Amino acid sequence: MACEKTKIEQLHKYLDEDMTLLEKKQLEQHLKSCSECEQHLRELRKTIAIVQSTSHVEAPPDFTAGVMNRLPKQSKPDKWKTWMRKHPFVLAAAVFMLLFVTSVSSFWSGGTGSQITVQGQGNFHIDEERSVVVVPEGETIEGNLIVRNGDIEVEGEVLGNITVINGDNYLASAGHVAGEINEVNQVLSWIWYETKSFMSEVVNVFNGSDPPEED
Amino acid sequence: MDAVVKKIIMEVKKGDQQAFAELVDLYKDKVYQISYRMLGNVHEAQDVSQEAFLRAYTNLDSYDMNRKFSTWLFRIATNLSIDRIRKKKPDFHLDDPVGGTEDLNYYSQIAADEELPEDKVVQYEMQEWIQNEISELPPKYRSAIILKYLEDLSLKEIGEILNLPVATVKTRIHRGREALRKRLRHS
């Protein structure tokens, strides 16, 4: 090799644009007169071009699944906690439905366990055999009445509201109700009503108490 | 990008294993590329690059969130590739009969899946040839050349991945280029 070896290092720095303007000018001057260095630089440029002409390879299609299958198995509680963190509303709904379905089914199913109940004050009487609350003629109920799992027959007078859940309201021609009469008979509308009020509470409970971090 | 990656990492750290799949999807091609270029064999590349993700997962707590995740991940992949090369018999590829590893090549694997037109075949042969030349480089030059010219990384990043000062990275790139030049000059 006729030219000095240090020139090769200069050529690499030149390619990397890793030299001062002065060094660059000097080397370019040298290249004009030294065909050996000029040839060397051309070969280096060609080498880089060849290496860069390789197309990018891509990971095989099942790559990610392969990695995920090789990860250490997570314990059940971890999965559950993670899932819970990601789906607080679904979880809340699930827990709620479990509790709710239990209570509703016992509430709505006729026969055993769904006795007629009345909330309110006054001189009415309950006919348990027919599941009817009777406000007799001549009696006046001052406040509200809520009847569950039965009907109400008003022959007297009710000054407040009457709410009949899972039952019917019969107003005798002589009877009188001063307030509103509400019948809640549709299971779905009842569920909807209860869900709305319950759900906000349940969701709040779960958002408010983050599960502890595991180590 | 960085914010997305950090968010995913936080989720994985909290115990959401499935979130890790998103990280794998983001970086699989680059990690696979590093492994393939280092090893020149699709099966080994897949094995090593999947192992790299596995190591990243199990050592995620030691990852410094203030640094670039890709740098950390590529470092794992590069180290595993170099380990794999060391475990191979040093003269393995010299003694191997011609064609013995052909089916393990990335391009011949693609080519095997479909009938290719003549120009594609030539292109694949060209790609195989370049890969073979890269594989002939000593591993320490090979990694520097791959990270610089195939992953387009800065000298600083390459230095962090290889755990070397930038000056050393420069020297390795120079030597790698020089070695390749000697082989490719007459092509």
Ligand SMILES: [Zn+2]
């Ligand atoms: Zn010269």
